[in-house]
Amino acid sequence: GQNIDQPTEMTATEGAIVQINCTYQTSGFNGLFWYQQHAGEAPTFLSYNVLDGLEEKGRFSSFLSRSKGYSYLLLKELQMKDSASYLCAVRDVENTDKLIFGTGTRLQVFP
Amino acid sequence: DSGVTQTPKHLITATGQRVTLRCSPRSGDLSVYWYQQSLDQGLQFLIQYYNGEERAKGNILERFSAQQFPDLHSELNLSSLELGDSALYFCASSLGHEQFFGPGTRLTVL
Numbered sequence: 001g002q003n004i005d006q007p008t009e010m011t012a013t014e015g016a017i018v019q020i021n022c023t024y025q026t027s028g029f030n031g032l033f034w035y036q037q038h039a040g041e042a043p044t045f046l047s048y049n050v051l052d053g054l055e056e057k058g059r060f061s062s063f064l065s066r067s068k069g070y071s072y073l074l075l076k077e078l079q080m081k082d083s084a085s086y087l088c089a090v091r092d093v094e095n096t097d098k099l100i101f102g103t104g105t106r107l108q109v110f111p
Numbered sequence: 112d113s114g115v116t117q118t119p120k121h122l123i124t125a126t127g128q129r130v131t132l133r134c135s136p137r138s139g140d141l142s143v144y145w146y147q148q149s150l151d152q153g154l155q156f157l158i159q160y161y162n163g164e165e166r167a168k169g170n171i172l173e174r175f176s177a178q179q180f181p182d183l184h185s186e187l188n189l190s191s192l193e194l195g196d197s198a199l200y201f202c203a204s205s206l207g208h209e210q211f212f213g214p215g216t217r218l219t220v221l
Contacts, residue, residue: 031136032207033210034162035212040199040215040217041212041214041215042113042201042212042213042214043154043201043212044113044114044212045209045210045211048208048209087153087154089154091208093159097142097144097159097166097167097208097210098144098156098167098169099144099154099156099210100156101146101153101154101155101156102153103152103153104153
């Protein structure tokens with residue numbers, strides 16, 4: 001079966017660092033994506049990992065361990081505008097771009 | 112603005128009716144994807160088209176169908192609507208691995 005797990009909700013303080021974890025069990029693996037989604041809006045692409053290791057992009061970093069079926073998204077220097085849902089998604093089969101999404105982690109940043 | 116457009120933005124209809132949602136991909140993108148997002152649920156993949164042909168299918172109901180036209184825009188047809196079909200419907204397009212999402216159509220079935 002296909003299963004992607006993320007915490008439902010997290011809270012953090014402005015200026016802090018937060019790590020959002022994602023574990024997956026899928027029939028195949030061809031890349032892991034993180035998207036940000038503000039309530040009622042379209043998801044926007046944050047990061048893509050296909051090899052093990054850390055990908056850094058400004059205040060956001062994403063890590064992947066394929067052997068553990070595990071990824072995390074690290075957000076540094078949190079800002080109020082980072083309050084949103086963060087969606088982990090796996091592309092499970094080669095030659096198709098179908099994404100399997102987790103239910104998302106709703107992050108609230110407090111001043 | 113992702114460059115993907117969807118119409119209409121909102122749609123309110125009654126049970127048993129049929130609606131059509133429209134999506135125009137980013138210029139140059141050959142793939143179009145449709146997703147459903149119900150309240151408090153994750154994005155559920157429905158179907159993907161690539162250059163006019165169906166490429167991948169998710170848990171799309173038989174009451175739902177889609178197509179991609181020669182100009183690469185796509186339509187999602189939902190028929191015999193039920194209350195549970197109320198959701199946000201997103202279209203996304205891609206050329207490479209990154210999918211760009213449109214603003215969505217919010218469907219309310221009364």
